[in-house]
Amino acid sequence: MNSYKILMIEDEENICNFMKMTFETNGYQILFANTGKNGMTMFSSHHPNLLILDLGLPDVDGLEIIKEIRQKSEVPIIVLSARTDEKDKVEALDLGANDYVTKPFGTSELLARVRATLRNCRIQEGGVGTREKFCLYDMVIQYEARKVSIAGKEVRLTQTEYNIVEVLALHAGKVLTYAEIVKKVWGYSDSGSVKKLQVNMANIRKKFGEKPGEYHYILNELGVGYRMNDDKW
Amino acid sequence: MNKYYKCVKNTFRMLVILCIAFVISLIVEKFLGASTLIPAIMALAIFMISRITDGFLYGIIASVLSVLLLNFAFMLPYFAFNFSISENIISAVIMLVITIMTSTLTTQLKWQEKIRTESEKEKMRGNLLRAVSHDLRTPLTAIYGSGSTIMENYKQLSEEQLLQLAKGICTDSQWLMRMVENILSITRIDNEGVKITKTSTVLEELIDSVLIRFKKTYPDQKIIVDIPQEFISIPMDAVLIEQVLVNILENAMQHATGMTEIKLSVYVMGDKAVFEIKDNGCGIEKERLKGLFKDYFEIKEGPIDNQKKSMGIGLAVCASIIKAHNGVITASNRKEGGCCFRFALDMERNEDE
Numbered sequence: 160m161n162s163y164k165i166l167m168i169e170d171e172e173n174i175c176n177f178m179k180m181t182f183e184t185n186g187y188q189i190l191f192a193n194t195g196k197n198g199m200t201m202f203s204s205h206h207p208n209l210l211i212l213d214l215g216l217p218d219v220d221g222l223e224i225i226k227e228i229r230q231k232s233e234v235p236i237i238v239l240s241a242r243t244d245e246k247d248k249v250e251a252l253d254l255g256a257n258d259y260v261t262k263p264f265g266t267s268e269l270l271a272r273v274r275a276t277l278r279n280c281r282i283q284e285g286g287v288g289t290r291e292k293f294c295l296y297d298m299v300i301q302y303e304a305r306k307v308s309i310a311g312k313e314v315r316l317t318q319t320e321y322n323i324v325e326v327l328a329l330h331a332g333k334v335l336t337y338a339e340i341v342k343k344v345w346g347y348s349d350s351g352s353v354k355k356l357q358v359n360m361a362n363i364r365k366k367f368g369e370k371p372g373e374y375h376y377i378l379n380e381l382g383v384g385y386r387m388n389d390d391k392w
Numbered sequence: 393m394n395k396y397y398k399c400v401k402n403t404f405r406m407l408v409i410l411c412i413a414f415v416i417s418l419i420v421e422k423f424l425g426a427s428t429l430i431p432a433i434m435a436l437a438i439f440m441i442s443r444i445t446d447g448f449l450y451g452i453i454a455s456v457l458s459v460l461l462l463n464f465a466f467m468l469p470y471f472a473f474n475f476s477i478s479e480n481i482i483s484a485v486i487m488l489v490i491t492i493m494t495s496t497l498t499t500q501l502k503w504q505e506k507i508r509t510e511s512e513k514e515k516m517r518g519n520l521l522r523a524v525s526h527d528l529r530t531p532l533t534a535i536y537g538s539g540s541t542i543m544e545n546y547k548q549l550s551e552e553q554l555l556q557l558a559k560g561i562c563t564d565s566q567w568l569m570r571m572v573e574n575i576l577s578i579t580r581i582d583n584e585g586v587k588i589t590k591t592s593t594v595l596e597e598l599i600d601s602v603l604i605r606f607k608k609t610y611p612d613q614k615i616i617v618d619i620p621q622e623f624i625s626i627p628m629d630a631v632l633i634e635q636v637l638v639n640i641l642e643n644a645m646q647h648a649t650g651m652t653e654i655k656l657s658v659y660v661m662g663d664k665a666v667f668e669i670k671d672n673g674c675g676i677e678k679e680r681l682k683g684l685f686k687d688y689f690e691i692k693e694g695p696i697d698n699q700k701k702s703m704g705i706g707l708a709v710c711a712s713i714i715k716a717h718n719g720v721i722t723a724s725n726r727k728e729g730g731c732c733f734r735f736a737l738d739m740e741r742n743e744d745e
Contacts, residue, residue, distance in 0.1 A: 245631065263569050354625065357594045361623050364596070371596045371617060372603030379597045381630045 163277060164188045166207035168198035168224070169239070170217050178211075181266045187273075195219030202228065209277060211269075212256075213239045214247055222250055229255040235276045239264075245382040252336045252383070259334065275332030275389045293328040295388060298367075298376055300328050309367060319344065320363050323356070327377055332389030334380050360385065402445040406454050413437035414461060421466060430466050434458045435490055442495040451498075455491030459484040524575060524705065531564035566609070570642075574709045577635050581716045588716050590627040592740060595619060595658060595665070598630060602637040602656075610645055618657035626665050626737050632713045633737070636721075639706035640669045640733045648673025648730060664736040672730040676723060684723050685711035710735075 165187050169175055175191045182189040190205055192198035195216045202210065210228070214221035225236060238251045238259040248259050257276050260269050293300040297310040305321055307314045316324065322344045327335060335343075341352045360377070367376055378386045417430045438458055442451030463484060464473055538557040546554065581588060599619060606615065637656070644654055651673030658667050676684065685707050707723075714721040714735045721735040 263565075354592065357592075357597075357625065358623050361594065361596060371599040371619065372607070372615070374600050379600050381593070381597060381601045381634065382591060 162188070163208045164190070164205065165209045165211060165273070166190045166192065166198065166201055166205060167211040168192045168195060168216065168221075169211070169213040170194065170215075171213075177266070181270065185270060195221070195224050198224065199227065202232075202234075207234065209273060210234055210236045211239065211273075212236055214244075214251065215241075222247070222254060225251060225254045225256050233280075235280050237269075237272055237276055248380075248383050249336050249338075252334060253338060257333055272332075279330065279332055293331065295328075295331070295376060300324065314366050316363065316366060320359055320366075323359055324363060324377075327385055327387040331387040334384050334386045336384040340384065398446065402450050405444055406441050406450045409437050409441050410454060410457060410461075413458070414465075417466065431462065431487065434462060434487065438487075438491040439494050442491070442498045446502075448492075448495050448499055451491055451495030455488050455495075458491070459487045462487070520575075520578070520705075524571070527571065527705070528568065531567050534564045535561050535568075571705070573635065574639070574705055577632055577709050578712060580629075580632065581712055588629045588632065590629060590717075592625045593628050593630040593633070595624040595626060598626075598628075598634060598637075599656070599658070601630075602634050602641070605634070605638055606641050609642065613645060613654065615641070616653065616655040618655065620658065620660060624658075624660070624665065625740055627740055628717060628737055629713075633717070636710045636713050636735070637667070637669070639710050643706055644669065644671040644673065644731075648675075650674050651730065660739065661736070663739050665739050666734065666736045669733045670726060670730060672726075672728065675725040675729060675731050681723060681725070685721065 165182060167175065167178060167189060169178070169191065170193050172193075175193075179189055179191070190201060190207065192201045195218050198212075198216075212221050212224060216224075221238065225238070228234065228236065235257040236255070238248070238256045239262055240247050240251070240259050241262055251259060257279070258272050260272055291302060293302070298307065299309075300307050302325065305325075307316055307321065307324055323340060326340055326343045337353045337356055338348060341348045341356055344356070345352060364374060364377070369376070376388055378388055380386055413433050413436070417433050420429050420433065438451060438454050441454045442448075445451065460473070465471060538561050542549070542554060542557050549557075596619065599617060603615060603617070606613075641654060641656070644651060648671045651671045653672050655670045656668070657670075658665055660666070710733075711721055717737055719735050719737055721733065723731055723733050725731050
């Protein structure tokens with residue numbers, strides 16, 4: 160039993176029904192709002208630990224809700240969206256959503272994302288400096304020494320490549336959009352920077368010794384960005 | 393921007409044709425002395441202009457210009473305007489009437505053509521809808537049946553039976569999801585004609601996403617991947633091309649009897665990236681090969697064999713996606729057995745800075 164309180168803004172009653180069951184059997188407390196307006200009032204009165212937000216609401220654009228909430232709160236937000244709208248996903252993430260889950264989704268997938276997001280926020284609150292290293296399967300990243308090793312062997316990355324890996328590792332489990340990574344690694348962005356990032360990523364994967372279909376350290380979110388895998392789901 | 397370009401293009405065409413007609417008229421006048429030919433040449437020029445430009449405007453402008461030209465250059469007094477001679481005015485009016493009528497006629501023709509293609513599209517959409525709703529009915533019936541069985545008899549059912557029913561619901565809904573993804577892909581193309589937004593997509597990442605999606609449905613089938621070592625970026629609608637590859641792979645899983653091996657390879661040929669999916673299954677019957685990609689849209693009314701057609705939509709979707717990318721998808725039987733699906737996409741022109 161954990162004591163997390165989740166607020167879900169979703170207008171489909173059927174989806175709410177099975178969500179209620181899944182989350183309650185997994186020890187979460189879950190509240191529902193069927194419109195954006197209700198959601199906002201419930202958000203301010205109940206102070207949930209996490210918000211699950213459907214982008215297609217009857218009264219308000221989901222993106223507006225993210226904007227409004229981000230003005231006053233850093234509560235993690237997971238967005239539910241349709242598969243075909245990468246633009247919406249990117250926009251939601253850039254506005255400050257922490258993650259998205261594509262409809263239709265399985266309950267285990269959503270639960271995993273919720274866990275990852277909550278854990279991530281705890282870590283962020285604890286501050287970056289408190290972590291010395293990041294472990295995932297047989298990969299170890301030592302932040303202090305700026306070293307990455309796989310199965311005990313050091314992987315020789317360039318400065319840029321290391322910076323990319325580090326940014327992703329610091330936000331493990333969260334999708335970072337191309338624009339976000341570019342901003343964090345290079346500090347500025349121009350028309351060619353996404354491509355620069357993609358080329359670097361291809362090199363990183365080559366050095367990790369991974370083939371397409373088997374990427375298990377850094378995952379692709381096609382057309383959106385990258386995500387460092389989160390082993391502990 | 394587009395409108396501006398169109399305007400310039402039409403004006404340019406109009407002026408070029410008028411100039412040519414004018415030059416020809418001058419030559420005819422000079423060497424043959426046959427001034428009776430000149431109105432005919434002008435009428436022809438205007439006819440051509442209204443054929444190849446959009447709308448009425450250019451035809452009308454051209455006709456007015458040609459009347460002025462005729463009056464100016466070829467009617468007494470030469471190289472001066474003279475609207476006082478009634479003969480000149482009447483010929484001017486006749487020219488105007490002719491040109492306006494041809495303009496109207498050709499514009500109407502173009503309009504009708506547009507309506508015809510529109511209605512063809514509408515028909516295709518109707519066929520698709522009919523076929524799809526038929527295909528959707530089977531899994532929906534199963535889901536509804538299982539759901540209501542659980543609801544009405546949950547006390548009598550054993551745990552095992554309950555699980556089995558729930559499992560059936562999951563499988564059928566997954567099938568429905570795949571179907572819906574396909575339909576969505578089509579509407580995504582149809583939305584604004586055949587316009588799609590292409591973004592540079594890294595080949596390795598595309599293949600990775602395809603394989604991961606495929607593995608979710610068929611965890612045990614291994615796919616041999618053969619793609620170039622170097623970094624390749626291809627402009628495409630990644631979601632749609634992913635759909636194409638997944639559809640072809642799933643098609644092989646469902647229909648290639650005796651298949652043990654699927655190979656997905658990509659190679660560069662000139663300025664194109666060629667995608668190939670080969671299997672070593674039973675191949676495709678010759679009669680089916682021809683209409684493989686369009687069967688689905690041309691189903692006549694009447695009962696449809698559910699099993700056989702259900703994947704038809706997948707391949708039809710592939711064809712329209714590739715077509716929207718200015719490519720062609722082909723299927724052929726291999727000599728060694730099994731079949732080969734192939735399509736090509738344009739690569740990025742050059743390394744943009």
